[in-house]
Structures are given as structure tokens and as C-alpha cells.
Amino acid sequence: MHDVIIIGSGPAGYTAAIYAARANLAPVVLASSVEAGGDLMTTTEVDNFPGFPEGVMGPDLMFNMQQQAERFGADVRLDDVTELELDGPVKRVHVGGEVLEARTVIFATGSAYRRLGLPGEDRLSGHGVSWCATCDGFFFKGKHLVVVGGGDSAMEEATFLTKFAESVTIVHRSETFRASAAMLDRAKADPKISFLTNAAVVDVLGESAVDGVLLRDTVTGEERTLPIDGLFVAIGSDPRTHLVHGKLDLTTEGTIAVDGRSSRTNVPGVFAAGDVIDPTYRQAITAAGSGTVAALDAQHYLAELPAAVSA
Amino acid sequence: MKNVTTDSFQSDVLEADKPILVDFWAEWCGPCRAVGPILEQIDGETEKLDVVKVNVDENPDLAMRYGITSIPAMKVFVGGEVKKELIGAKPKAALEADLAAFL
Numbered sequence: 001m002h003d004v005i006i007i008g009s010g011p012a013g014y015t016a017a018i019y020a021a022r023a024n025l026a027p028v029v030l031a032s033s034v035e036a037g038g039d040l041m042t043t044t045e046v047d048n049f050p051g052f053p054e055g056v057m058g059p060d061l062m063f064n065m066q067q068q069a070e071r072f073g074a075d076v077r078l079d080d081v082t083e084l085e086l087d088g089p090v091k092r093v094h095v096g097g098e099v100l101e102a103r104t105v106i107f108a109t110g111s112a113y114r115r116l117g118l119p120g121e122d123r124l125s126g127h128g129v130s131w132c133a134t135c136d137g138f139f140f141k142g143k144h145l146v147v148v149g150g151g152d153s154a155m156e157e158a159t160f161l162t163k164f165a166e167s168v169t170i171v172h173r174s175e176t177f178r179a180s181a182a183m184l185d186r187a188k189a190d191p192k193i194s195f196l197t198n199a200a201v202v203d204v205l206g207e208s209a210v211d212g213v214l215l216r217d218t219v220t221g222e223e224r225t226l227p228i229d230g231l232f233v234a235i236g237s238d239p240r241t242h243l244v245h246g247k248l249d250l251t252t253e254g255t256i257a258v259d260g261r262s263s264r265t266n267v268p269g270v271f272a273a274g275d276v277i278d279p280t281y282r283q284a285i286t287a288a289g290s291g292t293v294a295a296l297d298a299q300h301y302l303a304e305l306p307a308a309v310s311a
Numbered sequence: 312m313k314n315v316t317t318d319s320f321q322s323d324v325l326e327a328d329k330p331i332l333v334d335f336w337a338e339w340c341g342p343c344r345a346v347g348p349i350l351e352q353i354d355g356e357t358e359k360l361d362v363v364k365v366n367v368d369e370n371p372d373l374a375m376r377y378g379i380t381s382i383p384a385m386k387v388f389v390g391g392e393v394k395k396e397l398i399g400a401k402p403k404a405a406l407e408a409d410l411a412a413f414l
Contacts, residue, residue, distance in 0.1 A: 041342075130381050139381075
């Protein structure tokens, strides 16, 4: 029986692991087979994580966090959780055919990229529709691209894509941007980047590869076609909660509900941290802070357990 | 897993006598590095299908010929023709389900 199982390996999961490991709780981190390290694994420079005056590459930051957790005894496994049994004092975590038991579970699965939900999007996925600029920018040398979205990730993707593309148009539904001033200013200063505001992508066009997008003016309703070679989708993400539907209370925003500023879910011994509980801030550093809270809450819960369960 | 190049693609993939899964990948692609070891496992566990890798950085003409715009891209070639296309890193069980007809 384990004291702590952490599900997820972004900044929340690894920070929880560092704290839990340093409390001698020998946490097991179920990091996932193909998404270990979380969203930062497909980013480039991270310039807003404290402690790195020159910035740090997202994958390097996550590798460092993993090593730091392992240094204190965290057991990081590249496994995918398939099912959870959270009721009662002993939690059961299914990993493929194996079942792990633990007194506490910290759920830090982050969020999943939102899709546009358009017919052409699935059909042309991998044929000009992409969610990963760092993976796919290379294939668009000298091409004309659209990035959909108005947040930091859209600005970052657009800026990164200018290394390859001839032009990048940021298409955004409104005139105001969620993106930070630093990221927005950098994109605006880039001669290859132009902005189309009050514009929504209503279809992705092309037979076997993207050759355009259908745009609708969100003010006038007027539609027009913009010929492009590729579309990068960066319209935010949704909390990844499918493993706990019906098991943990969710908020109206779809995040896991926690008690006040703590990480306590409605099920004793189950804690949640990071983007999966955060509809608002969703930064690497807030996720890391949230992971700390979860590890300390789990530690406190374990200390209070009656001897019969903790034996 | 064997590294296939533009020069060897004809003999290693198109003229192979069994289905070949070609993993189009690159060093700088995080999801590619994540799925690589899983493909290696699948390769080791079946005789019916061989898995090979094409580095798109070193073989851009192959990437262009097969219309690759997202990686990892995995294509199953049978008798020189693409019979199945997969895009994006997935857990082993999901890949095995997608590739069931060839395993």
C-alpha cells in the first residue's frame, strides 16, 4: 500500500511529488505514457517561471522537476490510469491490468486542448490542422498560416511559427485578448504576424489538405474565405476530468471542486491540484503552488488517520 | 527499429514482403520521443508487422512525398501502398487497437 499516488506529471504533479517525497511519503507518480511532463513539453521558451532569468525551455523545466522529485525518492512511472476507485480509506488506481492501492490520491491531470468542433477539423487533422506548433511548424516553410485564439498560447505559437512560415494571421473572436501584454506586444511587433479580430473560424476548407478557412465577422455576420496552407488551433483547454466523472464533485466551470483554498475534494483522502481545479489562472507557477498545497494537505490527512488505516 | 532514408525507402518499405509501419518523427518533437519507445515495444512483440523510423529532418523529401504536416505520423504500408494512417502520440493500448488489423 502506498501513502500517496499522484496522477499527472505537469508542474502540479511534479511539485506535489517533490513535497511528498521530501516528507518521506515515497509518492508514486503516474505520469502517462505519451504526455509525461504535461503541456509544457510542447512549448519552447518559458520566460515567466521564477528562477530562470534567461528563461528556460519548457521540456527542460519539466525534466528538471522530474529529476528533483526522483532525487527525493518519487517513483515516476510512464503509465496511464484507466480507472479509479476512490471511496473508502483505501483508494484503488487501475493502471492497465495492474491495481495500485494508496491511502491518498492527488489528482493533477491538467487540461486537454479544446477543439474548434468543426467538420473539417477532424478530417484535416494532420493534413494542415495542428495543435502543436513546435511539432509541426517545420512542415510549413514559406507557407501562409492561421493561428486561432487570443491567449498566451496563441501568441507563442504564432511567434514560433514565424521561424518557418511566410505569414501568420492570428484570428480571434473579439477585440480584447487574454494574452499577457508581453506576449501580445511581441506578436504585434513581428512583421510576419498580422491580426484579424472579431473573426471566427466557421469551417476548415480543403479536400485532402487545408487550403483555406471560412471566417465569419462576429459583428456583421459577414462570411469570407481566407486561403491558407495550415491552421493551428490554440483556443484554450478544458479540465481533464473524465476519470472522475460521477466520483468527485465538479464546479459549474467543469473543474474539480475543492474546499476553499485547500486541495481537498469532496472525497476524503482525494486531493486535486493544478489546471484541473483552476478555471482562472492556469499558469505553470500557479499549478506548481497548487501541487504544494495538495502534498501538504495529503501529508496532514495521513498524519490524522487512525492507526488501523495507516498501519 | 531501423532508420529508413530516402535511399532505402524503396527496398525497406515499398518492396517489403510484410506490412511496415513507418514512424515519421523528429528529434525536436516531444510527442514523437514519447511514442518512440511504445512503437519499439510493438515492433518487438509482433512478427506480422515491422516498425521503421523516418527522420523528417534528414529526409524532408519523404515527408513531402507523403504529405506529412503533423508528427508523429505513423503510416502502415502494405505492398507499397498506405493502408492506415495514425497521427499523434497515443498510449500503447490505443495504438494496438488502431493497428489491430495488422498485429
